[in-house]
Amino acid sequence: MKDDDNPLAAVGVEAEDERIYRNLLRRPRATLPELAARTGHTMATLRHVLCRLESLGLATRMAGRPVRYVPTRPDVAVDALISRREEGLAQARLAARELLAETPRVENHAPEELVEVVQGQAAVVQRFTQLQQTATRELLVLDRPPYAQDPTEQNAAEMERLSHGLLVRGIYDASALEIPGKLRLAQESAAAGEQARVSPEVPMKLAIVDRETAILPLSTDASASADSAVIVHSSSLLDALVTLFEILWRSALPLPALGSPTRPADMPDPELFALLAAGLKDEAVARQLGVSLRTVHRRVSELMDRLGARTRFQAGLLAARRGWWDPEP
Template sequence: MENGRLGAALRMLGLGDTTCRVYLALLELAPAPLTAVGAAAGVGGDDLAAAYGELADAGLASAAGGDGDLVAPVPPAAGLEILARHRAAELEESRLAVGGAFESFRRRRLAAYNDGLVEVVTGEAIGPRMRHAWASAREQIRQFESPPYAPLATATDDALATLARGVRQRVVYSRESLEHPGHLKDVIEPCIEAGEQARVLPSVPVKLLIIDEAYALVSLSIKEADVHNTMLVVQPCGLLSALTALFEQAWRSALPIHGLSARPAGLAPADRRLLRLLAGGATDEVIARELGVSRRTLFRRLQILMTRLGAANRFQMALQAQRSGWL
């Protein structure tokens, strides 16, 4: 794996930039004195000690031989599992913290708010407010996207128009978004091909749209959005900062979905859609429905893709597809 991609993968697991540089140097030189590894990485003193300590704590490095200054990498399986679980725990902790803070905020303050920091929008006013939000974006939109969907006929056109204006758009989709009939083909993929940066998680905690650093549109929860046709407009305040931090945490943990520019020659659009649905956790029934094929045809396509990727099972196929830029 190229150093840049390996470094990015390590940062996604929670290692700092300095620690990543030391680990990459360790892979090149080890077994070697820690000072030599630090010199190759351009790190020394307390920074080097802290970086090596982080690697040792993560189970990725240890002393080699009898000389205490010699260090080497160790088989990473256990360490990577620890890091992955730690990242998942951090995301869950952040989700619970923001969710709890928001519920407390709603119970104690929402009814009494009169200073303009939070506005409640309901019913038919939601559609025009969302269109205004897309049109007002100047630099960046960050979004958690999941069903249920409001009946806004122009929603996809608004997103495409925003992308055409050069606004950066980052979206974390839930698995249900990919499984929603026709949504991957008719909504998600056109936006990705227009330049949207998309990732997917098994679920997202809220339906969220953050416009630049200016304000956010947020539902009370995924469940409540299905029952109450209500949306909050959150102006700059502690709550907006918490929602932004939650998005960034989820973005780092989500699986990227790439566009056509990363597609290898010969990969049919239907196979790309199959891989995206599979990576998102969709069932065989949902994948077959979205592709318009029988389960037998689906299994045949899966076997062909596994053979092309040299994978023995679906998990390996999804992993190899991600590494190859097929997703």
């Protein structure tokens, strides 16, 4: 990392202060004249910088004469700064809630403000991330193309909210799980606490935050990118979207989990079974497993023979009877 980078700016450390801190880390127990000689700064400037470093907990003075400065270990110092910043952000969030409470209800959203249009892929991503970060009770998600973000990368904002105990319910369209690696990401989210289900017919992409705000793309074309979206605030339209989610939730099936510790030991080919139970077609299963379509056909045939099933539907029923999979939502 170069000296003129300033990664600690995120926790309130100015670029010049960080450079002096780095200098101290390389040569601790330096005196003021030694620092001046190494950095080219005047003694007066260094006094101000060191005073700021002390107030941030990045450096301390040693007893005795001449005065020497010792840097605090980076992991300890930065963790403390992050905690301080998080406390400040939490207080700001509470203040925002209090300010909203002071606003007359009729002015929270005027009729013309109940629906917003967000233009541009970057703006859509930013707004979606903001909505996830402000969720306090629950996040309801219909997951299907089109995507504004890379669908092969984990949703870091959701994972962060899950780690803080947010209730997240997600319904994945089977076509979304055909994207290479997407099923694994969905299972990772489920392992982190998301309540995940699968449906063959998710009509749109949608996210609802605390049943107060929703975001959905303007286009439902799966081949397009989500470069524009609609934000819907509390209204009868939002109520209808929540109702739609609940109807789909009741008819959706639980997302099969790979490597589940509760999976029966006698289940043959569990990875293949999980993909089939998720509703993926043979071509998509082959891509997920990294094998040929012919291999998938052979393994499916072996699985059905093991179950004594003539059709895939019958195989699902027989698997449920054996306790391999719970088809009840």
